Amino acid sequence: MLSGCSGTDFLNTVNRAGHYQTAKDVAYGPLERQRLDIYRPQASANACVIVFVYGGSWDSGAKEQYGFVAAALARHGYTVVVPDYRLYPEVKHPEFVADVAKAVASEPVQTLLEGNSLVMMGHSAGAMIAGLISYDAKYLQAEGLSPDIIAAYVALAGPHDYFLPTQKSRWTNIFGDDETKQVDALTVNHVTPKNPPTLILHGADDETVTPRSAVSLEQKLTAAGVPVTRKTYPGVTHVKLLAAMGRPLGFLAPTLDDVDEFLRRRCDGASL
Numbered sequence: 001m002l003s004g005c006s007g008t009d010f011l012n013t014v015n016r017a018g019h020y021q022t023a024k025d026v027a028y029g030p031l032e033r034q035r036l037d038i039y040r041p042q043a044s045a046n047a048c049v050i051v052f053v054y055g056g057s058w059d060s061g062a063k064e065q066y067g068f069v070a071a072a073l074a075r076h077g078y079t080v081v082v083p084d085y086r087l088y089p090e091v092k093h094p095e096f097v098a099d100v101a102k103a104v105a106s107e108p109v110q111t112l113l114e115g116n117s118l119v120m121m122g123h124s125a126g127a128m129i130a131g132l133i134s135y136d137a138k139y140l141q142a143e144g145l146s147p148d149i150i151a152a153y154v155a156l157a158g159p160h161d162y163f164l165p166t167q168k169s170r171w172t173n174i175f176g177d178d179e180t181k182q183v184d185a186l187t188v189n190h191v192t193p194k195n196p197p198t199l200i201l202h203g204a205d206d207e208t209v210t211p212r213s214a215v216s217l218e219q220k221l222t223a224a225g226v227p228v229t230r231k232t233y234p235g236v237t238h239v240k241l242l243a244a245m246g247r248p249l250g251f252l253a254p255t256l257d258d259v260d261e262f263l264r265r266r267c268d269g270a271s272l
Contacts, residue, residue, distance in 0.1 A: 020039045020040060020041050020042060020070075020071060020074035020075065021039075021040045021041075021042055022037060022038065022039055022040075023037065023038040023040075023108075024037050025037070026038060026108050028083065028102055028103040028106035028108065028109070029099070029102055029103075029106075031086065033084045033085060033086045033087070033090075033099070034083075034084070034085075034086075034099060034102065034103070035063070035083070035084050036063065036081055036082060036083035036084065036103050036106075036108070036109070037063050037064075037067070037070070037081070037082045037083075038079070038080070038081055038108065038112070039067075039070040039071060039073070039074040039079065039080040039081075039082070040074065040079050041074050041075075041077050041078070041079065043077070046077045046078060046263075046264075046267040047115070047116045047117055047267050048078055048079075048116060048117050048118075048119050048151065048152075048263055048266065048267035049078070049079045049080075049081065049109070049112045049113055049116050049117070049118055049119065050073055050078050050079070050080045050081070050119045050120075050121050050154075050263075051080075051081045051082075051083065051100070051103070051104055051109070051118065051119070051120055051121065051130070052066065052069055052070060052073070052080055052081070052082050052121045052122065052123075052126075053083070053085075053100055053120070053121070053122035053123075053126035053127070053129045053130045054066045054069075054082065054122070054123060054126045055122070055123045055124025055125040055126040055127070055157075056087070056124070056125060056126075057124075057125055058087060058088050058093070058096060058125045058174050059087050059088040059089070059174070060087065061087070061126075062084060063082040063083065063084045066082055067082070068245065068246035069082070069123075069242065069245050069246070070082050071246075072245045072246060072247070072256050073245075073256075073259070073260075076256070076260050078119075078263070078267070079112055079116070081103070081109055081112070083099070083100055083103035085099035085100050085103070085129070086099050088173065088174045089173075092173075092174055092175065092176065093174055093175045093176070093181070093185050094132075094139075094184075094185070096129060097129050097132050097133065097139055098139060098142065100129050100130070100133060100139075101133050101139040101140055101142065101143050101145075102143060104118070104133065104140065104143070104145070105140070105143035105144065105145050113149070117149075117151035117152075117266065117267065118149050118150050118151055119150070119151055119152045119153070119154065119263060119266075119267075120133055120134045120150055120152075120153045120154070120196075121153070121154035121155075121156070121259070122154075122155065122156065122158065123156040123157055123158075123241070123242045124156070124157050124158065124159070124208070124209060124238065124242075125159070127155040127156055127157060127158025127159075127160075128158050128159055128160065128185070128186075128187060130153060130154075130155070130158075131153060131155055131158055131160065131187035131190075132185070132187060132190065133150075134147070134150050134153035134195065134196055134198075135153075135187060135190035135191060135192070135195050136184075136190040147194075150196045151196060151197075151266050151267075152196050152197045152198070152199070152262070152263060152266050153195070153196050153197070153198045153199070154198075154199045154201075154259055154262065154263070155187075155198065155199065155200045155201070155214075155217070156201050156202075156241055156242055156255065157201070157202055157203065157206055157208070157209050157214075157238050157241050157242070158187065158200075158209065158213060158214075158217070159186075159209045159213055160186060160187040160188050160213045160214070160216060160217040161186055161187070161188040161212070161213050161216040161217065162186070162212075162213065187217060188216055188217055188220045191217075191220040191221055191223075191224050191226070192224060193224045193225050193226060195221065195224065195226045196226075197226070197227040197228070197266065198217075198221055198226060198227070198228045198229070199228075199229050199230075199231075199258070199259065199262040200214045200217055200218055200228065200229070200230040200231070201214075201230075201231050201232075201233070201241060201255060201258060201259070202214035202230075202231075202232050202233070202241070203232070203233050203235075203236030203237050203238060203240060203241045203253070204232050204233060204234045204235065204236060205234075205235055205236055205237045206236070206237055206238040206241070207237070207238070208237075208238035209238060211232050214230055214232060215230070217230075218230040229262060231258055233253045233254070233255075236252065236253045240252045240253060241253055241255055242255070244256065245259075
């Protein structure tokens with residue numbers, strides 16, 4: 001899932017450019033993993049702040065590995081926040097979701113949101129976390145915030161409707177053996193007409209999280225009357241979907257262009 005691989009080092013290196021400013025390791029809580037990075041365009045930004053939640057199967061990953069995603073979005077005029085969050089086995093569900101909600105509610109992020117709109121975005125396990133914050137009001141409400149602050153949700157290869165039965169013991173470790181808790185962890189079980197507009201992107205050749213998950217979420221949202229756009233890319237895998245956001249790999253999939261097009265209808269400002 002890109003985490004810990006040399007590919008992210010390469011993408012982070014080639015995507016360093018002068019179109020954004022960064023603030024690294026900003027505290028949103030007292031714990032070591034409660035830190036975030038901020039990427040701000042140097043030129044005029046549009047009115048959306050994106051909180052990007054990386055994946056890693058809920059037990060791996062670090063914000064530094066996903067600078068290429070934030071850099072790509074910052075070059076298009078978006079302010080981007082990439083938080084770390086605690087991982088299994090240090091914590092279990094829903095603590096990692098609560099960490100990201102705490103990051104959203106933190107003073108640094110709330111300052112960025114003054115006069116701007118919030119977009120939750122994530123890849124893989126991070127898409128599930130971002131989705132729960134977008135759809136399940138209890139996480140933001142626990143931080144004294146209304147879920148109405150979320151203008152849109154962008155899901156890249158998210159596991160929305162099932163956990164792989166072949167890895168049942170693993171999911172039991174992370175999410176508990178109570179079936180009610182596992183149901184509560186799935187994005188599709190929190191779809192209501194109040195959900196924010198949603199973009200769902202998935203690779204047709206994704207064997208880590210199959211495209212069934214994207215279709216299932218789209219069907220639920222459509223039935224609830226929530227504005228939703230789903231795109232499935234032929235020949236694209238779980239990793240390629242996200243890697244395509246970093247130059248020079250945009251030829252792999254139009255991930256960045258489709259995210260930008262979707263958000264442009266909800267954010268002011270022009271692409272840089």
